[in-house]
Amino acid sequence: MARTHQLAACPRCAEPLDASDLYCGGCGYDLSAVPGPPAGPPPPAPDWPQARETDGTGRPAPVLRASDLPATVSDTSARPEQPTLPEGVRLPEEAGAPAEPGVRAGGGPRYVSDDRPAEHPEPPDSDYALAAPPPVPPTPPTPPGAGAHVPAQSAAAPVPPRPEAAPEGAQGAPGPNAPAPDAPVPDAPAPGAPVPGTPLPNASPGAPAAGAPASAPETAPDPRLSPPPPEPGPVCARCGAGRVDADGYCERCGHAQPRPRDHMERELSTLAAVSDRGLRHHRNEDAFAVAATALPDGATAAVAVVCDGVSSATRPDAASLAAAQTAEAALMASLPRGTRPEQAMREAIEQAAEAVNALADEPVLPPEEPGQNAPACTLVAAIVTEELLVVGWVGDSRVYWVPADRSATPYRLTEDDSWAAQMVAARLLSEEEAYADERAHAITGWLGADAYELEPHTAAFRPEAPGSVVVCTDGLWNYAESAEAMAALLPADSGSRPLDAARTLVRYALDSGGHDNITVAVVPYPAPGEPVRLEAR
Structure with a gap:
């Protein structure tokens, strides 16, 4: 049984409608395609959280707490296991803790334990200081017979150790482009060898750095591959500028050149x-x-x-x-x-x-050629x-x-x-x-x-x-x-x-x-x- 539309006017052309109309009399619109009113009572309106009063610092309080957002960890007991960092490297526990030398306070990653996001105070000026590389502990010696031999690291070119893989789904876990955990560690350069990316010792200004692809040296063209210059030939007797080709014609004006016997004089x-x-x-x-x-x-x-x-x-x-x-x-x-x-x-x-x-x-002509005498x-x-x-x-x-x-x-x-x-x-x-x-x-x-x-x-x-x-x-x-x-x-x-x-x-x-x-x-x-x-x- 067809469903009635319960519309007073056509939704397309605004033509007045009757309750028994199946199609619009003005534009022919199919009124059966108009969705009917939803069955049952309307859904309740969402209970949006109300903004809290200010905390006296002059800043507005957050509308949402961290616990109100899905996938936000607010319980310290439910924190995922943090990745193991190299010895001598630590992160500040709170926003006011002192940072490592050369590292801007609040610049490193931190887990939030209260209802407010971590504070990131801006430096006095608009420039950001670059973080200094953390010190790298010495690599323990490899026991004999255990895997491939890794050369000793040079003091001038330390190689940082590979960090351990973080648990899957934890913050800071390696992305899809991160190297595999069992990928081999590249060999460190030998002592005294140039480090890639650093200028070579005693190099002239503008010289490429170590490891950079060397450009092809500029060499003079091979004279054997260059076409020989045109040999000087006779000049056209008509125009005085063009050269005369092997057939006796000027390459510029096209006139036939006089043969040596065309005009002769002796005295x-x-x-x-x-x-x-x-x-x-x-x-x-x-x-x-x-x-x-x-x-x-x-x-x-x-x-x-x-x-x-x-x-x-x-x-x-x-x-x-x-x-x-x-x-x-x-x-x-x-x-x-x-x-x-x-x-x-x-x-x-x-x-x-x-x-x-x-x-x-x-x-000069073949014997069978006629006209030869x-x-x-x-x-x-x-x-x-x-x-x-x-x-x-x-x-x-x-x-x-x-x-x-x-x-x-x-x-x-x-x-x-x-x-x-x-x-x-x-x-x-x-x-x-x-x-x-x-x-x-x-x-x-x-x-x-x-x-x-x-x-x-x-x-x-x-x-x-x-x-x-x-x-x-x-x-x-x-x-x-x-x-x-x-x-x-x-x-x-x-x-x-x-x-x-x-x-x-x-x-x-x-x-x-x-x-x-x-x-x-x-x-x-x-x-x-x-x-x-x-x-x-």
């Missing part, structure tokens, strides 16, 4: 040469060699060799360099021995051809003495004679080994028509293993007046084919300043488009005085 007292990559080619496939030596009669001989690598061949730059160096070395070996200049020139060209042929025996190049050279001018060539590189007196007629001293030259020699085309054809620069003679037949050309001249000899590749003469055009470009002081004259010609070719590699050597005639040998080429 001797008797001649000079300049070579440049140009503006369209990715590398310089030209090469040159200049030198000077003395003939057996004491006259001076100046030598200039210029080579142009065939771009359609494999490794044309290696071919031109090998030919130039070999021809120059052959001339410098034969001329001082008294070999006639014309013969020395032919022998030098033949030796240069052999050096280029040898490159074909050193393939023999390295090849052209060669032109000049020997200038005090009375003689000898030239030699294979290919389409040229030698021009430009007299110092510009009113005199200049000459081209070589004939090209090319399709255009053959057309002009056969009188099939005029010179203008032949060199306007797209096949004009197809060479018919070169140095290389795949050459049809080596036919070195040589010629000797005896100019009657001083002048300059211009030895160059087609990268220059493409912009000044005729001797008159070349003479117009050559500076008038080329006889005394050959390097400036060579630079001027190279600059002209670059300004004209620089479609090919450009190399030019300027040799004054007659060769002057003392010979100077080029040591580093």
